[in-house]
Amino acid sequence: MIWIAIRMLTGDAQKFYGLVFGIAFSTLLITQQLTIFINLLERGASGVYNESSADVWVMDSVSRTTDVAYAMPATALDKVRAVPGVEWAVPHLRAQASVRTKDGDLEGVAIIGVDDATLIGLPRNMLEGRSDVLSQPDSVIIDDVGATRMFPDASPIGERLELNDQRAVIRAMADAIPSFTSTVVLYTKYSQALRYVPGTRNRLSFVLVGASDGVTAQELTDTIEAETGLRARTREEFASDGVDFIIENTGIPLNFGITVLLGFIVGVAIVGLTFSLFIRDNIKQFGALKAIGVTNSKICRMVGAQAGLVGLVGYGLGILGTVIFIQAFSSDPTFKGFYIPWQVPLISMIAVFVILGLTGWIALRSVLKTEPAAVFR
Structure with a gap:
């Protein structure tokens, strides 16, 4: 049955590529924006990272970061x-x-x-x-x-x-x-x-x-x-202070957060619409399967396999696009030292699962409500 589900999915090339594009674009947008966001935040601690010998930084009580300090x-x-x-x-x-x-x-x-x-x-x-x-x-x-x-x-x-x-x-x-x-x-x-x-x-x-x-x-x-x-901070604490200062005093978290949210919404919109059209166009095939005795649980597994294939291909292409983007701009001084933290692809994977789970469940409802007799009408 899983093989039949895959053949149904890939048989409609236009909708299959549309689903893959939706997941890939959403993954690329979420991963790329989160990567830039984290690396920009870490720049707030660059003054501490560039000095590797000191265990403790001592400063005036009102000093906040390496760039916002009051002389003693x-x-x-x-x-x-x-x-x-x-x-x-x-x-x-x-x-x-x-x-x-x-x-x-x-x-x-x-x-x-x-x-x-x-x-x-x-x-x-x-x-x-x-x-x-x-x-x-x-x-x-x-x-x-x-x-x-x-x-x-x-x-x-x-x-x-x-x-x-x-x-x-x-x-x-x-x-x-x-x-x-x-x-x-x-x-x-x-x-x-x-x-x-x-x-x-x-x-x-x-x-x-x-x-x-x-x-x-x-x-x-x-x-x-x-x-x-005087105020004394360990190396790790002072580096964290630099990151916190950017979060608290700039609009970067809000701006990047909005972009990541838009990536998620776009993914839901594209994948949800395309998945719904795919299910609607194949509703008679699902009805025929139910007519020959395929249970709803097997239908769910079939749709899950289709979503899994789309998610795997789209997610891989999205991560690959992010890697290419970072490598392409690595020679630009603005992007020096940028890297992809391992947590970012994990967050993107969770977002992809949520997108596919939400859109797949919405599309699956029409299949589960289909009566086997509908195929003969």
């Missing part, structure tokens, strides 16, 4: 270093500035000052040059996405910039996760960053802390907050 006095560093359980603590500066290239273009950039001695705060990997180039005068390291934006047709190494009326020379390029806004990022030593950033009374953005052996990051955050009165 320099004495905060000594307070943190005096806390029991702190193996090491280094200063970290993050500020905005404007640069003028040799072509006269003006670009807003993020200045990140890392510890002079250890260079803690730099991304782990360098695509060009070495991290020790910061020992040279006026040296900065640019992130690879920013380099593509500022110097699309040439290597940035050796380029001179006018950074807040001071000279800066790009001597290396880092492999970094872009920020949510894809702002150009320049890394330099903390002492040099203080000269690049306009002077204010307090300029220490964060203190990066390493925990001593036998002390967990969570225990250390509690101790630092109790001893200093």
Whole structure:
């Protein structure tokens, strides 16, 4: 009976392809939009992900993320270093500035000052040059996405910039996760960053802390907050703060949620209409089967097999389309590091099951109500 159901389905090529298209389009839309949504949210934690050494981030009590921070006095560093359980603590500066290239273009950039001695705060990997180039005068390291934006047709190494009326020379390029806004990022030593950033009374953005052996990051955050009165967050907590900030302060969740919902609705509409037409056109065949003794339960299994085949083919094509989309745009700096989380195809699969289950049940009702005698009228 299952074979007969498959032959009935594939025998009407127009409706079969229509069902497959509906499922494939819905799967593609849901999977692609959820993938972009999750990757954009993770960009809110890029500042934390790019720094892999610190167990704990310490900041002013009103600071929210790496990009939304209130500067602390320099004495905060000594307070943190005096806390029991702190193996090491280094200063970290993050500020905005404007640069003028040799072509006269003006670009807003993020200045990140890392510890002079250890260079803690730099991304782990360098695509060009070495991290020790910061020992040279006026040296900065640019992130690879920013380099593509500022110097699309040439290597940035050796380029001179006018950074807040001071000279800066790009001597290396880092492999970094872009920020949510894809702002150009320049890394330099903390002492040099203080000269690049306009002077204010307090300029220490964060203190990066390493925990001593036998002390967990969570225990250390509690101790630092109790001893200093500053806000301390573990690496995972601070990364989550960046994601939560985007969710709470932008319209991205609503916009992507509407698109995913539309994908689901379109899938239901296309598949439901096509499935109903298919059942209606084959109602006499189903009546004939019932007339020769095929039970309603076997009819349900037949329709389920038809829905399963459509779902399998359509879902596979939709996932394949998403993979092709991500691969096609992987060279674009905007999509750098984008990937498909394993949860997204699972969510799409559940959505496909719901679409097929809902539309299949609606279409099946007319078959179950069909009287065997109807075929002879």
